Amino acid sequence: MPRLVKHDATGPMKIEQVEKFPIFVCMCGLSKNKPYCDGSHKKTRDEDASALYAYDEQGRIKLPKEY
8 A cells, every 4th residue: 555655854864984985874765775865865956845745757746735
């Protein structure tokens, strides 16, 4: 059954490590390489903060306010 999950972050969370490079964890929910960021959050840059969106293979859909 499909679920609606609301993500309010539009970028990754940076986790500093003791190794050479930091890890970036997906916070937008769009990454195809979860839990790691793959840059998919760039699709959310022009979203209206008061609106709700759904993403699928074809792109972004603005959902009605009753969601």
